Amino acid sequence: xxEKRYLGxxxxxxxxxxxxxxxxxxxxxxxxxxxxxxxxxHGGSRxxxxxxxxxxxxxxxxxxxxxxx
Amino acid sequence: MKKxxxxxxxxxxxxxxxxxxxxxxxxxxDGLNIIVGPVGSGKSSLFEAIEYGFFGTTFGxxxxxxxxEDLVNVESSGLRxxxxxxxxxxxxxxxxxxxxxxxxxxxxxxTPFGETFSKKSIVDEMLRELLGLDVFEYERSVSINHVxxxxxxxxxxxxxxxxxxxxxxxxxxxxIMRSLNVAEIRRRIKDIEGEAAYLRDRLRVLEERxxxxxxxxxxxxxxxxxxxxxxxxxxxxLEDVDRRLSEFKGLDEEYHKVRVLYEILSxxxxxxxxxxxxxxxxxxxxxxxxxxILNALLLADEAxxxxxxxxxxxxxxxVVKLYREILGAAWNTxxxxxxxxxxxxxxxEKKQFLLQELEKRIIELEPDVEEYRRAEAELERFYKKYGDxxxxxxxxxxxxxxxxxxxxxxxxxxxxxxxRRFLAKEVVKKKExxxxxxxxxxxxxxxKKFREDRKKESIENVEREIEDxxxxxxxxxxxxxxxxxxxxxxxxxxDKLDIxxxxxxxxxxxxxxxxxxxxxxxxxxxxxxxxxxxxxxxxGGMKLVTENIRRLERIGEFENxxxxxxxxxxxxxxxxxxxxxxARLEDTLRKIETEIKLLEKELAGLSSRDVLAEYSEVSQxxxxxxxxxxxxxxxxxxxxxxxxxxxxxxxxxxMEKVNEISSFMRKVLAELYPYSDIEDVRLSVFxxxxxxxxRQSMYLIEAKIGGEWSVFSSKLSDGQKSFIMMALFLGFFxxxxxxxxxxxxxxxxxxxxxxxxxxxxSRIKDILGVxxxxxxxxxxxxxxxxxxxxIIFLKRLE
Numbered sequence: 001x002x003e004k005r006y007l008g009x010x011x012x013x014x015x016x017x018x019x020x021x022x023x024x025x026x027x028x029x030x031x032x033x034x035x036x037x038x039x040x041x042h043g044g045s046r047x048x049x050x051x052x053x054x055x056x057x058x059x060x061x062x063x064x065x066x067x068x069x
Numbered sequence: 070m071k072k073x074x075x076x077x078x079x080x081x082x083x084x085x086x087x088x089x090x091x092x093x094x095x096x097x098x099d100g101l102n103i104i105v106g107p108v109g110s111g112k113s114s115l116f117e118a119i120e121y122g123f124f125g126t127t128f129g130x131x132x133x134x135x136x137x138e139d140l141v142n143v144e145s146s147g148l149r150x151x152x153x154x155x156x157x158x159x160x161x162x163x164x165x166x167x168x169x170x171x172x173x174x175x176x177x178x179x180t181p182f183g184e185t186f187s188k189k190s191i192v193d194e195m196l197r198e199l200l201g202l203d204v205f206e207y208e209r210s211v212s213i214n215h216v217x218x219x220x221x222x223x224x225x226x227x228x229x230x231x232x233x234x235x236x237x238x239x240x241x242x243x244x245i246m247r248s249l250n251v252a253e254i255r256r257r258i259k260d261i262e263g264e265a266a267y268l269r270d271r272l273r274v275l276e277e278r279x280x281x282x283x284x285x286x287x288x289x290x291x292x293x294x295x296x297x298x299x300x301x302x303x304x305x306x307l308e309d310v311d312r313r314l315s316e317f318k319g320l321d322e323e324y325h326k327v328r329v330l331y332e333i334l335s336x337x338x339x340x341x342x343x344x345x346x347x348x349x350x351x352x353x354x355x356x357x358x359x360x361x362i363l364n365a366l367l368l369a370d371e372a373x374x375x376x377x378x379x380x381x382x383x384x385x386x387x388v389v390k391l392y393r394e395i396l397g398a399a400w401n402t403x404x405x406x407x408x409x410x411x412x413x414x415x416x417x418e419k420k421q422f423l424l425q426e427l428e429k430r431i432i433e434l435e436p437d438v439e440e441y442r443r444a445e446a447e448l449e450r451f452y453k454k455y456g457d458x459x460x461x462x463x464x465x466x467x468x469x470x471x472x473x474x475x476x477x478x479x480x481x482x483x484x485x486x487x488x489r490r491f492l493a494k495e496v497v498k499k500k501e502x503x504x505x506x507x508x509x510x511x512x513x514x515x516x517k518k519f520r521e522d523r524k525k526e527s528i529e530n531v532e533r534e535i536e537d538x539x540x541x542x543x544x545x546x547x548x549x550x551x552x553x554x555x556x557x558x559x560x561x562x563x564d565k566l567d568i569x570x571x572x573x574x575x576x577x578x579x580x581x582x583x584x585x586x587x588x589x590x591x592x593x594x595x596x597x598x599x600x601x602x603x604x605x606x607x608x609g610g611m612k613l614v615t616e617n618i619r620r621l622e623r624i625g626e627f628e629n630x631x632x633x634x635x636x637x638x639x640x641x642x643x644x645x646x647x648x649x650x651x652a653r654l655e656d657t658l659r660k661i662e663t664e665i666k667l668l669e670k671e672l673a674g675l676s677s678r679d680v681l682a683e684y685s686e687v688s689q690x691x692x693x694x695x696x697x698x699x700x701x702x703x704x705x706x707x708x709x710x711x712x713x714x715x716x717x718x719x720x721x722x723x724m725e726k727v728n729e730i731s732s733f734m735r736k737v738l739a740e741l742y743p744y745s746d747i748e749d750v751r752l753s754v755f756x757x758x759x760x761x762x763x764r765q766s767m768y769l770i771e772a773k774i775g776g777e778w779s780v781f782s783s784k785l786s787d788g789q790k791s792f793i794m795m796a797l798f799l800g801f802f803x804x805x806x807x808x809x810x811x812x813x814x815x816x817x818x819x820x821x822x823x824x825x826x827x828x829x830x831s832r833i834k835d836i837l838g839v840x841x842x843x844x845x846x847x848x849x850x851x852x853x854x855x856x857x858x859x860i861i862f863l864k865r866l867e
Contacts, residue, residue, distance in 0.1 A: 005205075007241045009203055011205070022721070032711050040244070
């Protein structure tokens with residue numbers, strides 16, 4: 001069964017590309033922004049909010065996206 | 070000229086889908102395909118069926134305008150959509166989707182190579198690859214919904230911007246930005262900063278307390294050090310004293326022994342001077358007294374022993390010894406005398422006891438004796454008054470006889486009196502009557518005589534005499550009876566009277582004996598008392614003599630002890646001084662040791678305070694809070710960076726897309742717009758700064774009219790707006806790279822005349838560079854004006 005998406009692949013690619021251009025120097029911020037994008041792609045705005053809540057509560061490390069990256 | 074795209078629609082079959090209850094088959098050719106039909110005939114539903122066939126969803130489903138079940142015709146139990154499409158150089162594929170209200174959805178793809186796939190994920194991925202589009206991109210390029218057209222034409226600038234973003238697929242950037250809200254993070258940071266500030270304050274307070282305690286510890290340690298040095302010096306002094314005290318070993322005991330002896334002897338030799346003459350004189354006085362005592366005690370033998378005694382200084386002790394012996398004998402005899410007196414007293418007590426018992430008995434008998442004597446006196450009184458018993462009995466007998474006689478006389482007198490009363494009455498009536506007793510005649514004189522006799526002989530007098538005699542007789546009888554009773558009583562009490570008399574006699578004798586014993590005891594006691602006084606005086610003299618003799622002996626002994634005591638006292642004073650020094654030093658030692666213990670205890674208390682523990686705890690908590698604060702600030706920083714980055718990305722993507730779309734819009738205007746009033750058209754992005762939201766960018770659609778650029782909505786007609794929006798749509802189609810060789814336009818040019826539409830429709834395929842265009846219209850006559858066109862007519866289902 002295909003995964004539900006909240007964003008088209010080409011736009012996702014474009015956003016990623018632009019994020020790299022904007023945050024190219026700040027690797028940590030870039031990874032974070034990409035993680036946010038990933039959350040949105042698979043769960044929409046609510047997933048992003050939940051992701052932020054998890055970060056806020058410390059259930060997920062701030063640097064986890066960096067580490068994963 | 071761009072190469073035409075590869076995927077083309079060939080056939081669509083629908084059944085039970087939206088308004089298509091029955092099966093309908095639509096075939097599509099290359100070039101222009103126009104679907105003509107009135108409102109509600111299924112034009113838009115056909116485009117929805119194509120999207121559903123490719124992606125299993127629709128614009129309305131994705132936005133939850135309706136449910137999947139709503140796709141099914143109201144009279145059907147399920148739907149079926151089949152889309153056949155040709156992929157260049159490969160052949161015709163078909164995708165079939167069947168959805169039943171009770172069985173869910175099934176999908177099949179058949180490839181030109183005879184393969185069939187029915188797994189949804191594989192099918193979706195295959196179709197996405199073949200089209201080069203996902204559903205989002207499809208809806209933003211191949212099949213733009215007319216809702217967007219309306220919003221773009223008539224919406225506000227911000228709505229228009231969001232719609233354009235949505236069509237460009239970059240509305241997600243805006244949504245992500247909005248999701249990256251730091252308000253909660255900042256609120257949490259503020260809370261934690263508050264806690265951190267409190268913890269820092271608490272830490273500072275604890276630090277101050279800790280420093281205070283450390284200062285106290287340092288002071289206590291110094292104080293302990295000083296005390297320990299002092300303690301060492303005192304111990305040293307104490308050792309010196311102990312060493313010196315060892316020289317006086319045994320002194321204390323010896324000193325106290327001598328001192329006691331000295332004090333005893335002092336007391337013994339204290340007082341006036343003692344000489345031998347006084348002792349001799351006292352012994353002479355004792356001899357005289359002893360002589361008197363011995364005579365009184367009738368101890369002639371002992372008295373003879375006193376006769377030859379010579380009292381001199383050299384015989385004093387022998388005389389004292391002899392006196393003691395004689396005095397002992399005198400005391401013994403004195404004791405015997407005393408014992409005899411005690412015996413006599415015992416006898417006296419016995420007799421007194423007997424007397425008491427006798428008197429008790431006599432008192433008990435006294436009522437009987439009293440009674441006897443009272444009876445005796447009463448009897449005597451009766452004899453005197455009535456005579457003896459014999460006289461009394463004779464008188465009683467006589468009175469009895471006389472009484473009987475009088476009673477008979479009285480009875481006769483009564484009878485005669487009654488007869489005479491009868492005769493008197495009868496005589497009064499008859500003048501003469503016969504006596505019923507004697508038969509004699511009684512005349513009227515009888516009545517007169519009767520009255521006179523009545524006066525002479527009174528029956529009442531006889532009866533009074535009888536009564537007096539009766540009383541006398543009763544009295545005498547009672548006296549006789551009482552005499553008998555008194556005699557009986559006297560006989561009964563006679564024995565007790567005898568005992569009483571005997572006891573009374575014995576009491577008199579005892580009283581006499583007691584009197585004699587008392588006299589004897591009094592005399593003996595007087596004598597023994599006198600002897601006792603003399604003996605006590607002799608004893609006192611003997612004691613004095615003995616003490617004086619002992620004192621004479623002790624005086625010599627005392628002089629020696631006095632000398633020794635003086636010497637020991639000197640040493641003892643020195644010893645005592647040393648002992649006092651020792652006690653003082655030991656006291657100081659204990660005091661210092663106590664002070665040291667107290668200080669050490671205070672020190673332990675200071676070091677064990679909870680301050681350090683709390684300091685550590687608060688410090689640890691502060692570290693945790695600061696770590697959390699850093700983490701949140703890092704998070705805030707990252708979120709802000711990300712949000713700013715997304716805002717930047719939004720602007721960049723907008724600008725990047727805008728240039729391409731704007732260029733294509735200008736091309737569409739130049740080639741398809743038949744008039745000259747709109748000189749140019751452009752889509753641009755402008756940025757503005759909002760104090761609350763920061764830097765923002767917005768789209769601006771402008772048209773150049775009369776040499777001046779103005780916002781397209783301000784000066785253009787609805788038809789002109791529709792055309793520009795269609796140009797914009799086409800720009801979106803061109804903006805996305807994909808494999809779709811077709812475009813679907815749902816009523817693209819409302820409010821536009823037929824000529825204008827013909828111009829647009831006939832050239833749109835070439836402008837876009839696609840091989841197939843599917844568009845819907847309500848205008849049937851447009852079809853007849855176009856040449857090689859596949860026209861599909863739809864009728865409204867009634």
